Amino acid sequence: MKTVLSIDKRNAVLSRMAALLEQERVVIKTTNQQDLANYSGGDLAMEKRLLVDDAKIDGMILSLQQLASQEDPVGQVRFDFTHDNGMKISNKTAAFGTILIIYESRPDVTVEAGGIAFKSGNKILLKGGKESLFSNLKIVSLWHRALTDNEVTISWVEYLNYDRSETQTFLEKPTQKVDLIVPRGGENLINFVKKHATCPVIVSGRGNNFVYVNKEADLEQALAIIINGKTSNLSVCNALDKVLIDSNLENWQAFAQKVVTALKGKNVVVLGDESISKATHVPEIESDLIWYEEFLDYKIVIGTTNSDQEAIQKINKYCGGHSASIMTKNDAVAQEFMENVDTAAVYHNASTRFTDGGQFGLGGELAISTDKLHQRGPIGLQHLVTNKWYIYGEGQVR
Structure with missing residues (x-):
């Protein structure tokens, strides 16, 4: 040959x-x-x-x-x-x-x-x-x-x-x-x-992708991106599995409840850390090990963080090295997040569902390497x- x-x-x-x-x-x-x-x-x-x-x-x-x-x-x-x-x-x-x-x-x-x-x-x-x-x-x-x-x-x-x-x-x-x-x-x-x-x-x-909602996020945008990331296609590695909400966000509890209601409306099982569980009455996670999991299912985990730095550390600890997104109107905060999060693709105000060879202008892909x-x-x-x-x-x- x-x-x-x-x-x-x-x-x-x-x-x-x-x-x-x-x-x-x-x-x-x-x-x-x-x-x-x-x-x-x-x-x-x-x-x-x-x-x-x-x-x-x-x-x-x-x-x-x-x-x-x-x-x-x-x-x-x-x-x-x-x-x-x-x-x-x-x-x-x-x-x-x-x-x-x-x-x-x-x-x-x-x-x-x-x-x-x-x-x-x-x-x-x-x-x-x-x-x-x-x-x-x-x-x-x-x-x-x-x-x-x-x-x-x-x-x-x-x-x-x-x-x-x-x-x-x-x-x-x-x-x-x-x-x-x-x-x-x-x-x-x-x-x-x-x-x-x-x-x-x-x-x-694997995926196990995160969206971080910073205190300066456009909340309507953030909600739309969370719903898209989780529900537009369950079976792909660029789907969303985890959401982190900045506890410095004004009235974060109301936003968390809005996210939970919208996800439940799409038949998604929502679990939360202790603070999210108290605020929205969703079941509390049994172990932090769940933060490592990729679901490929109608399931999501939501948690809170006290700072951008804590969000970055949590993503770097638990994510699969695939994709992470920050929702914020603050470009400097976004840039710091994007430079310090250790994933193959980092996003500012966009859905992780775009991590794809065709979407990135490559004309298709053989695989997505982490x-x-x-x-x-x-x-x-x-x-x-x-x-x-x-x-x-x-x-x-x-």
């Missing part, structure tokens, strides 16, 4: 795949209904991620069309230098080689993550969850048609239909070269991959590359 396909070939495959998704739309949805019928788990978030409807297919097609129109991320010059001895030295972006994507319940990942990795010049290994097997196999068959129609070997996109023990064996002793692994899913999946993998892993981390190496936050096309040094000489020796 050639190391890197030409950019014209890669774009042609992506465009053909987009056309095939449109052509096979009804069959994809029918196949997905089999997976939904077989799903017996009680995980609301997973079931929502499992569903493939017209909106999801539209999103898959759009992501492929956008990818096909974007500049080639491979071969971009990042550094240029001419040595004193005349050697010309440059550093260019390069494909990783083979990327293994391990994911749960989301058939759209088979298209979107696969597409980003393929556009970046990589061979793709896909290991989806058993709950989405029929949907994934159907979509992979379309990948193979798109490749074949462009006279490209189907080995560029391969589906690993492995159970847990087979996956563990492959991670520990791969039967083919794997250069990078990206797990997308819950903490159990991520920990499993990190424990057994023998090559680099980019951790697509690691600090090699890329933090949404990983788009531009980041799914490594680099390589090119040195041109005329017989120089050292």
Whole structure:
């Protein structure tokens, strides 16, 4: 297999795949209904991620069309230098080689993550969850048609239909070269991959995102952002799980009650720390350990803090390193918060729901990394590359 396909070939495959998704739309949805019928788990978030409807297919097609129109991320010059001895030295972006994507319940990942990795010049290994097997196999068959129609070997996109023990064996002793692994899913999946993998892993981390309502917040804005962050989509890592209210906010109890009432109106279970529980009569949290939890459910915890510094410390202690937002009209306070909160994305007066490659102008994402190496936050096309040094000489020796 050639190391890197030409950019014209890669774009042609992506465009053909987009056309095939449109052509096979009804069959994809029918196949997905089999997976939904077989799903017996009680995980609301997973079931929502499992569903493939017209909106999801539209999103898959759009992501492929956008990818096909974007500049080639491979071969971009990042550094240029001419040595004193005349050697010309440059550093260019390069494909990783083979990327293994391990994911749960989301058939759209088979298209979107696969597409980003393929556009970046990589061979793709896909290991989806058993709950989405029929949907994934159907979509992979379309990948193979798109490749074949462009006279490209189907080995560029391969589906690993492995159970847990087979996956563990492959991670520990791969039967083919794997250069990078990206797990997308819950903490159990991520920990499993990190424990057994023998090559680099980019951790697509958990959420557990915070909104801090400072004493100078626009309260209508804050309420709207809390409701949006919690209820617009439960099943995503950029959803909101925790709210901190500044106890220096004038009449904070009335605002807290307003937030609780609005959330309950959206069927959200609200828990509070001692002060919130007393003020609004919601159940009090049983342990501070709950501040570490990502819910992916109709559930939220609200607490109070006595200062901006305390809010920053609490977020840095408990959050998953994903996203945090401050609500305030004070730009200096916002800047201090944003510089000191240790998350991949920090917001001022906006919902954490925007932490997403498409929303950040990346044209989609492979994952959202909460690691600090090699890329933090949404990983788009531009980041799914490594680099390589090119040195041109005329017989120089050292």
